[in-house]
Amino acid sequence: MPDGAQRSRPRFVIRRSSGLYGYERALQRAGFPLVAGADEAGRGACAGPLVAGAAILSDRASRQIEGLRDSKLLSAAQRERCYDEVVAKAVSWSVVVLPAGECDRLGMHVANVQALRRALHRLSVHPDYVLTDGFGVDGLGVPGLAVWKGDRVAACVAAASVLAKVTRDRIMADLHERWPEYDFATHKGYCTREHQERLDRHGPCPEHRRRFDNVVRAMRGPGDVRAVG
Numbered sequence: 001m002p003d004g005a006q007r008s009r010p011r012f013v014i015r016r017s018s019g020l021y022g023y024e025r026a027l028q029r030a031g032f033p034l035v036a037g038a039d040e041a042g043r044g045a046c047a048g049p050l051v052a053g054a055a056i057l058s059d060r061a062s063r064q065i066e067g068l069r070d071s072k073l074l075s076a077a078q079r080e081r082c083y084d085e086v087v088a089k090a091v092s093w094s095v096v097v098l099p100a101g102e103c104d105r106l107g108m109h110v111a112n113v114q115a116l117r118r119a120l121h122r123l124s125v126h127p128d129y130v131l132t133d134g135f136g137v138d139g140l141g142v143p144g145l146a147v148w149k150g151d152r153v154a155a156c157v158a159a160a161s162v163l164a165k166v167t168r169d170r171i172m173a174d175l176h177e178r179w180p181e182y183d184f185a186t187h188k189g190y191c192t193r194e195h196q197e198r199l200d201r202h203g204p205c206p207e208h209r210r211r212f213d214n215v216v217r218a219m220r221g222p223g224d225v226r227a228v229g
Contacts, residue, residue, distance in 0.1 A: 020068060021057075023147070023154040027129050028059060034091065036127035037156025038116045038137065041071070041164035043108060046212040047182070047189035047205075048172050050098040050108075052115035053163030054123055056091040057156050063089040068158050070151040071165035083166040086159045093159070094122035095167050104210050113137055119160070133157050179205050 024035045038054040057065070065085045067078060074082065086093060096119040103111045116137045120130060130137065130144035131154050137144060150157035169188060176185035181202050187195045189207070191214060199208065199218045208215045 020153070020155045020158060021059075021064065023131060024057065024059065024156060032129035032143075033059075034125060034128045035131060035156055036092075036120055036123060036129070037131045037133075037150065037154055037158070037160045038120050039133040039151050039157050039161040039164055040112055040115055041161070041168040042189065043112055044191070045189035045209075046191050046199075046215050047100065047184065047195075047208045048175060049100060049168065050103050050111050050115050051164045051168040051171070052096045052098075052112075052119040053094070053160040053167070054116070054119035055086060055093040055156050055159040055163060056123060056125055056127055057086075057159055058089060058091050065089060065155070065159060068155055068162070070149075070158055071161040073152075074162070076169070079162055079166050079169075082159075082162045086162055090159065092123040092125040093163060094119050094124075095163050096122065097167070097171070100207050100209050107211065109135075131157050133161065175207055179207065 027035045034056055036054055036056045038052060040050060040052045042048055042050045057063070065082055068082055071079055096115050098111050098115050106114065113135055116132055116135065117139055120127070120137065120140055127142055130140055130142060131150055132144060132146050133150035134146060134148065136146040147154055147157065151161040152158070172184045172188045176183065182198050182205065183194065189195070196214060199214065204215050204218050210216065210219070
């Protein structure tokens with residue numbers, strides 16, 4: 001349970017009609033004016049980094065992010081526009097990148113929690129309360145709540161998901177230029193059929209995560225000319 005969550009847990013009700021900013025408004029009424037959200041991108045991918053974003057949004061109507069939603073529900077162009085707005089309008093925001101090798105060393109769950117924690121610690125403004133998508137994060141010194149599908153119900157978490165997703169997609173496009181044979185620009189390192197076919201054909205590159213069973217199988221195959229390094 002996040003630090004202080006039980007001791008300082010506010011009592012509030014979120015109605016469906018409250019909209020995407022309902023969590024922030026309710027927490028502000030409960031005495032937590034600065035609410036941070038955190039989310040990650042790339043947890044389920046077998047190649048590329050894990051990226052975590054964190055954001056504190058302004059409560060001013062003029063600084064709300066128009067069209068903000070869970071990054072997975074936005075087109076690439078919509079994500080880019082929301083990303084620019086979050087960067088311009090947020091009270092504070094941050095992004096943390098954990099390379100594939102660090103994900104292997106830590107294991108995906110630990111890497112996920114650490115990435116979220118690091119992103120929240122890097123905020124230039126200290127939050128009063130933290131909302132995270134799916135996983136609780138301890139060691140923050142403030143109360144927090146893990147929200148199921150938080151990127152669909154809380155604006156600050158949705159903003160964090162956009163920051164993480166856009167950053168990771170840009171990284172995967174750069175990795176595509178280095179290793180075009182895997183077509184990272186298309187599948188972004190996730191375990192699609194096309195990615196698996198290319199992984200089996202060429203063997204893994206240094207950006208593939210060795211903890212994933214499909215990568216281990218490819219390392220054992222005849223095409224594993226890149227398994228070391």
